[in-house]
Amino acid sequence: TxxxxxxxxxxxxxxxxxxxxxxxxxxxxxxxxxxxxxxxxxxxxxxxxxxxxxxxxxxxxxxxxxxxxxxxxxxxxxxxxxxxxxxxxxxxxxxxxxxxxxxxxxxxxxxxxxxxxxxxxxxxxxxxxxxxxxxxxxxxxxxxxxEFNCIYSCYTILTQGINNGVYRAGFATAQDAYDKAVREVFESLDCVEGILSTQRYLTGASITEADVRLYTTLVRFDPVYVGHFKCNKKRIVDYPNIWGYLRDLYNTPGFGSTTNRYHIEHHYQKTSVKQKRTCY
Structure with a gap:
């Protein structure tokens, strides 16, 4: 191996x-x-x-x-x-x-x-x-x-700019690579903030896969990525529309009930940076 x-x-x-x-x-x-x-x-x-x-x-x-x-x-x-x-x-x-x-x-x-x-x-x-x-x-x-009778919706900006962006920042081993990744993270968050200023969810009035993809990163952002991955230009709580959106999703069945802060925080606090990269 x-x-x-x-x-x-x-x-x-x-x-x-x-x-x-x-x-x-x-x-x-x-x-x-x-x-x-x-x-x-x-x-x-x-x-x-x-x-x-x-x-x-x-x-x-x-x-x-x-x-x-x-x-x-x-x-x-x-x-x-x-x-x-x-x-x-x-x-x-x-x-x-x-x-x-x-x-x-x-x-x-x-x-x-x-x-x-x-x-x-x-x-x-x-x-x-x-x-x-x-x-x-x-x-x-x-x-x-x-294939299990669900609706698919996806945005590239979520995966590259935010979902993977925080890891690109946290795992960068050169200053230029870190600077680029962090810039893209917050440019993407700014874009999402604008979208959510006019509608409740990313694609409109209903929850789609895009919201699921974004939620799992947002809910870890302030407690983990701000400090641990140095994505600290702003916090999610500093984005009024995203912060309200995150709280809305957390209180939606299926989101908060599957969110375990103990596992999230202890994983990033106790697992070395060298080992975290296999959490994809």
Missing amino acids: IDTTDILKWANEKGEFIRKPSSFRNWITADGSSGFKAEAGRYHLYVSLACPWAHRTLIVRQLKGLEDVITFNVVDYHMGPNGWRFNPAVEGATPDTVNGFSMIREVYFKVDPDYSGRFTIPVLYDKVNGTIVDNESSEIIRMLNT
Whole structure:
């Protein structure tokens, strides 16, 4: 397996943090033509409550009423040198109820004994075929939206400018790379502030996937990203429209109920920066 403790492996020659492509990119379809049919009881999510990328899969799962369709397990908020682990002794965490493993890496090795990539979360797992369907969060929530009778909506500015932007700032290893990332984060937030000055949600009067994508970063911004990732030009509370929008979403079923501040804050406080980059 690769060494997951050297953060320099994830930066380019300019010192910019580069998010590597996910390894498993299969697709669930309503008609089963892909080999992965959308059906109840077949699929399972492995997630972390601390990770924004995993968090949004839980939000979509609950918003779309898929609690009885897709099961899930939660890892410990603390990521050790061997990656995410299952530790039911920690409040909010669970054992691996599907495979009985102690580490997420074991799920990857079960599917591919020669696997040499990153052991990231979330993981969408097929319990029938004993394999990983997908470990790219944006694709997972899109499948829940489309193939499980949901509506898809997405904005590039959210992923590159905000969702991934805070990580590009926090994991930058050169000043120019950091400056560029931070500038794009706040330019994107300024844009969102303008959008929300004229409508309740990002695409209008109803919650869409775009709001789910944005929420998981916003809810971590002030307690984590402002200090830990040095995205401190402004706080979310300093944006009147975004702040009201965030509070509105938090009080919407599926958002606040899946938000665990204890896991979020303890993960970023107790996990070293060298290890955090696998929380995609």
